[in-house]
Amino acid sequence: MSHHCHHDHASGSGFRVLLVAFLITTSFMVVEVIGGLISGSLALIADAGHMLTDSFALALALAAIRLAKRTPDNKRSFGYQRFTTLAAFINAASLLLIVGWIFIEAVQRFIEPEPVMGPTMLVIAIVGFAVNLFAFWLLHRGQQDNINIRAATLHVLGDLLGSAAAIVAAIIIILTDWTPIDPILSVVVSLLVLRGAWSLLKETSHELLEGVPNSVDTEQIAQQMPKELTGVINVHHIHAWQLGSQQIVVTLHVHADGSQSHDKLLASIHRWLYQQFGIQHATVQLEYDQCEQFDCEPHPSHSH
Incomplete structure (x- = not known):
């Protein structure tokens, strides 16, 4: 605070x-x-x-x-x-x-x-x-x-x-x-x-016009995060904008492989964003599979 x-x-x-x-x-x-x-x-x-x-x-x-x-x-x-x-x-x-x-x-x-x-x-x-x-x-x-x-x-x-x-x-x-x-x-x-x-x-x-702030590189977020954080497969739907002279806001979707616990991965993503770009206000959506695109059951093997 x-x-x-x-x-x-x-x-x-x-x-x-x-x-x-x-x-x-x-x-x-x-x-x-x-x-x-x-x-x-x-x-x-x-x-x-x-x-x-x-x-x-x-x-x-x-x-x-x-x-x-x-x-x-x-x-x-x-x-x-x-x-x-x-x-x-x-x-x-x-x-x-x-x-x-x-x-x-x-x-x-x-x-x-x-x-x-x-x-x-x-x-x-x-x-x-x-x-x-x-x-x-x-x-x-x-x-x-x-x-x-x-x-x-x-x-x-x-x-x-x-x-x-x-x-x-x-x-x-x-x-x-x-x-x-x-x-x-x-x-x-x-x-x-x-x-x-x-x-x-x-x-x-x-x-x-909601332009991306100079201090944030969305391309770098998409390319570097999967390389630097364990459990991240890819990052997409990245949006960044600035509210006032101080506050930068970012929203993004992260495709995770499930090797890290949900909370632990979320915490490391927030920490990484803050250390790399000084972003304090990020909304992160974690996705564990891309099933919603193919309309399939998430884990059919468990239904038996």
Whole structure:
């Protein structure tokens, strides 16, 4: 039972980290919107838009951690563990939309450059960078095996890059008055964010589509188990999927030769699955003959 306690503790600390990051991000987003409107800087308003999705991402992650802890019921026998994956998927999808919006906005700024108050923009961008750096440090310390916290960290990293770009753009505007640097840097940042969002979208889609987790090799289970465990003839009907960031579930049929006692063989199969792949939740169906395929009596000799 010890791993359950550890998991609860981990999700508790994850919740606190996310809550602090959420409060910091949301507060600064308001400052950035006001600053963007005063200075006329699209970079700041775009960064504030980015921070709005950060707040949304963090709020989703917080809700997901709370929901995932709810106990299973008659309607959801696995509980709400998959909700965290769903939240991370929505986060990744929202990042792709924002990147698209920034591209369109940047093109418009190239066509019609607008005046920007460099000094005001610089001050707010520096404060934003400090705020994002702190939020990123907090989240990066959290468990990175939690797909939810990783999604939130990715959002904040995008912000951190956005703030850095805004600082550079502000300095260039102050020194040279060349405003196109603003949209140019916002596109560069968007491309970096796009890469992370795409890989997260692939990973969460795979999990939502009941894909086999990366740590499990069904081919290896089918080939190695009969070689390594006495009493196993073959393994078939193997299905593996992932529930949340922690739990892998496997179901399989094992054709046994009857040389081992039922319970002993079952125990050794569970132990083997755990040692090879870290699988803790396996449903194993033992079959002692293939008679059900031929519709014959299991042991006709005993009927006399």
